[in-house]
Amino acid sequence: MRLDIITIFPEYLAPLRLSLVGKAADRGVLDIRVHDLRAWTRDRHHTVDDTPYGGGPGMVMKPEPWGEALDEVLGATPAPVPGERPTHPGAEGGGTGSRGPSGPVVVVPTPSGRPFTQEIAAELADRSHLVFTPARYEGIDRRVVEEYAERAEVRELSIGDYVLAGGEAPVLVMVEAVVRLLPGVLGNAESHRDDSFAAGSMAHLLEGPVYTKPPVWRGREVPEILLGGHHGNIARWRRDRALRRTAEHRPDLLRAAPPESWDAGDRRC
């Protein structure tokens, strides 16, 4: 998978060299390219922002540097001016254009995007090229999203109902969620099967508590059932604890769970 990240703070993405994502890159599973947006400015001051039309606080990111950066990173020709014949492949629908499961996805982190979920992480993990456009200030001139939505898949995504100073931290979050789903990245292929929010037998439930050695720590014992080795009983216990935790922390998930996700042994809380 290729990841391009275009930012005015390339150093902010340094953690991508560490841990799971960094190791995946070292092993060649990932090709991560972090770009400085200012490289695509043409003025002496490398200006990337300007005052908003219509007034209001803050600054807006100018479309020109983003346009030049995205053209280069996507390897695309600019979209035709209205009225002109489209020249890029796939522009008239069908064909082999960049839109579609095999083409790049432009991910625009923004608090006004659709919520980023495990399901979206899995969809992005199926693609071979993701381009992230973390913004600063009040965001990017709207025409940039309009322009690239015509020749790539653009997804505006929010990592939660709070406003951060920029999109770089959301990029770190989304990249980690996506990369750990790539084949061969996690040590144990099963280790994301029962994750909170994952599809599968524990779908719609938060993960319950986990324990390791020693069996007694500061007088606190590991639940006996986990020491017994009876797989059926352990699976039932885990599901009950997951149900209890979900009822406490995320009752909305239980309410939204489809009837077929309920197990014969579940007691509705």
Ligand code: ADE
């Ligand atoms: N940029 C600022 N806040 C954000 C959020 N919550 N999600 C995605 N991008 C953001």
